[in-house]
Amino acid sequence: MGKKILFSFLALVIGFVGGVIGLVYINLPLTDVLEIGSTLYYSNTETSISTEAIALQDDQLSIHFLELGNKYTGDCTYIKYGDLDILIDCGSKTNSIPTVQAYLNQYVTDNTLEYVIVTHAHTDHYAGFTLKDGSIFDLYDCTTIIDFGDAYAKETNTLNRYISERDDELALDGTEGKEYRYFDASTIEKGNNLTFYSDDNKLEIEILFNELAYNQATGIDKSSSRSNNEYSVCTLITFDEKSYLFTGDLEEEGENLLVENNPSINADNLPNGVEIYKAGHHGSKTSSHEKLLQNINPKRVCVCCCAGSPEYTDNVANQFPTQEFIDRIAKYTDEVYVTTLCVNWDTDEFVSMNGNMVAIATENEEICMVFSNNDIKLKDSEWFNTTLGDGTKMRVWPTN
Ligand SMILES: [Zn+2]
Numbered sequence: 001m002g003k004k005i006l007f008s009f010l011a012l013v014i015g016f017v018g019g020v021i022g023l024v025y026i027n028l029p030l031t032d033v034l035e036i037g038s039t040l041y042y043s044n045t046e047t048s049i050s051t052e053a054i055a056l057q058d059d060q061l062s063i064h065f066l067e068l069g070n071k072y073t074g075d076c077t078y079i080k081y082g083d084l085d086i087l088i089d090c091g092s093k094t095n096s097i098p099t100v101q102a103y104l105n106q107y108v109t110d111n112t113l114e115y116v117i118v119t120h121a122h123t124d125h126y127a128g129f130t131l132k133d134g135s136i137f138d139l140y141d142c143t144t145i146i147d148f149g150d151a152y153a154k155e156t157n158t159l160n161r162y163i164s165e166r167d168d169e170l171a172l173d174g175t176e177g178k179e180y181r182y183f184d185a186s187t188i189e190k191g192n193n194l195t196f197y198s199d200d201n202k203l204e205i206e207i208l209f210n211e212l213a214y215n216q217a218t219g220i221d222k223s224s225s226r227s228n229n230e231y232s233v234c235t236l237i238t239f240d241e242k243s244y245l246f247t248g249d250l251e252e253e254g255e256n257l258l259v260e261n262n263p264s265i266n267a268d269n270l271p272n273g274v275e276i277y278k279a280g281h282h283g284s285k286t287s288s289h290e291k292l293l294q295n296i297n298p299k300r301v302c303v304c305c306c307a308g309s310p311e312y313t314d315n316v317a318n319q320f321p322t323q324e325f326i327d328r329i330a331k332y333t334d335e336v337y338v339t340t341l342c343v344n345w346d347t348d349e350f351v352s353m354n355g356n357m358v359a360i361a362t363e364n365e366e367i368c369m370v371f372s373n374n375d376i377k378l379k380d381s382e383w384f385n386t387t388l389g390d391g392t393k394m395r396v397w398p399t400n
Contacts, residue, residue, distance in 0.1 A: 053106035054358060054370055058082040061203060061239040061361040063276065064107075065302045067339050067372075068092045069099030071350045073282050073311055073320060074124040075304045076100055077246060079237065080107050081203045086115040088235060088246055090128025090136050097128050101139055103356070113140045115196065115205060118147040118166075119232040119248030121159050124282075130161045137169040141178060145170065146194070146207055148231055149184035151217035185233040186210065186217035190261055202363075206264060208234040210250075211257040229281060230254040236264055240363045243274045245296055249281040255292040266295055273297030275367055276359055278304065279329075283321025283338075293332055300335040300369070302357050306350055307383055308394070309342035316388065321378065323395055330398045336378040337371070353381065 056062050064078040074092020078085070085108050090100055104113075116136070118126050128136045136142065145166060166182075173180040185207050188194050194207040213231035215221040232248025245265065250258065263269055277298035280287030282305040305320035317323045321338060329336060337357050343349040355373030362368075369375065378384055379397040386394040 054360070056080065056107070056360065057362070059363065061237075062107075063237070063244055063359045063361075064103070065278065065304055065339060065357040066100060066103055067352060067356050068096040070095060071306050071309060071311075071340075071342060071345060071348055072124065073305045073309065074127070075119070075248070075278075075282070076128065077278060077304075078104060078107070081198055081239070083110065084115075084198050084203065085113045086117070086205065087113050087136065087142075088117045089119050089125040089248070091124040091126070093123065093127050094131040094134075097131060097134060097136065097139070100128060100136070104140070108140065111140055113142045115144045115146065116142040117207070117233055117235055117246075118145070118162075119234075119246075120148045120228045121156075121162065122228055122249065123158060125248065126162055127158075129165055130158050132161060132165070135165045137165045141172070142169050142180075143178060144181045144183070144196070146183045146185055146233060148213065148228070148233055149186035149217050151184075151186055183207070184217070186213040186231060188214065190214070193262065193264070202239060204236075204238040206236045206238070208236060208258060208262045208265070210234055210254065211261050212254050227251070229286075234258055236262075239361055242272070242361060242367065243270060243296075244276045244278075244359075245274045245298075246278045247280045247287070247292075249284075249287065251281065251284075251286045252289045255280065255287065255289055259291055259295050265292075267297065270296060273299055273332075275361070276300045276302055278302050279321065279325065279336075283325045285318060285322040285324035288325050288328055290328060293328060298329075298332055300333060300337070300359075301329055302359075303336065303338045303378075305338060306340045306342045307338050307353055309350075310345050316394070321395075326378075326395055327398050330379075334377055334379055334397070337369075337375075338378055338381075341383055353383070 061081045066076040066078060068074045068076060068091060070093055072092035075089040076091055077088040118129060150163060170180050170182050183194055188207060188209050190209050193209055196205040216231060229249035229251050232250045234250060235246045237244040259265060274296045277296055279301050283303040303321045307321060308319050310319060313319060337354040339353060341351050341353040343351055352373035354371045358370040360368045384395045388394060
């Protein structure tokens with residue numbers, strides 16, 4: 001009798017374990033084909049960073065594209081030049097804040113972010129600023145804030161929290177002898193771009209004129225239900241005659257107008273192209289179009305996304321970074337890098353792809369790229385070359 005119970009129990013356990021394995025297998029369409037190593041650099045419960053701080057010299061410019069500690073698409077770019085610290089966006093979710101903070105604290109020595117640029121009112125770009133008591137605005141002195149303005153953004157609770165957090169920060173103006181400044185990028189007029197310089201004038205931060213954002217902010221096109229993406233604050237950074245372009249989630253029409261309205265990103269004024277273009281809209285098919293690319297002729301492209309994630313679509317070709325984006329970018333460079341890779345959306349598993357990506361610029365030298373995981377180009381990555389169930393490849397690098 002005792003034995004019978006034991007056997008029944010064992011059968012139950014074996015059955016249960018088998019069932020779980022079966023279930024996990026059924027739910028693992030990606031790991032089935034990817035065969036990624038078992039090491040997860042992050043899980044949804046961990047926000048530790050996988051890289052040691054890089055030793056930087058005061059006269060070097062460094063641009064850091066951050067992993068965000070979760071499976072969600074999002075942007076966060078940190079730029080450092082001496083004591084000057086710049087943050088462009090802080091996605092993807094409020095729970096990215098500890099990851100971003102741990103990273104920034106390796107480099108920010110005075111707890112001050114001299115420039116904070118918030119491109120647009122989508123959580124994958126500004127969630128990190130919206131947490132009550134614990135946002136980036138609460139954690140750092142953000143002395144110059146440049147954002148999309150309040151004129152057109154669709155009113156949501158998250159937007160209201162953002163505005164409240166931002167305005168609390170700006171209300172600190174004058175305390176402890178510090179000046180806090182605010183600029184609404186949507187009110188920049190054509191020909192009057194907002195430009196800031198480092199104390200030694202070697203670093204230039206140019207906030208570009210965005211015609212669609214301007215029209216909306218000044219009431220010309222109030223009827224438009226255009227996506228906030230098209231109102232993204234766009235920034236050109238220049239140092240040592242090399243340029244770096246950040247366009248948030250700007251889409252095709254916005255890109256075309258950006259080129260038409262901003263001489264500094266015309267091919268004539270960029271004889272060597274841009275050193276780095278942060279892929280617009282996470283490598284979406286809606287961004288990185290020909291007119292922009294032929295003017296900026298990018299040497300390298302950094303994509304901030306969780307590659308192959310079904311967050312926005314189940315259509316594999318349109319998951320970030322999309323095939324259409326790759327088809328267009330391949331004409332210019334094969335140096336395309338991606339922060340993170342989705343392993344299994346349902347179980348919150350993701351790994352670093354290139355990981356945190358850092359460009360280091362030293363005067364009169366070529367820039368140097370440092371990655372926290374590896375320096376494999378997107379086209380050579382395991383994910384890119386994965387064979388799908390129907391025999392096609394995940395992505396194809398065009399031959400032209
Ligand atoms: Zn986005």
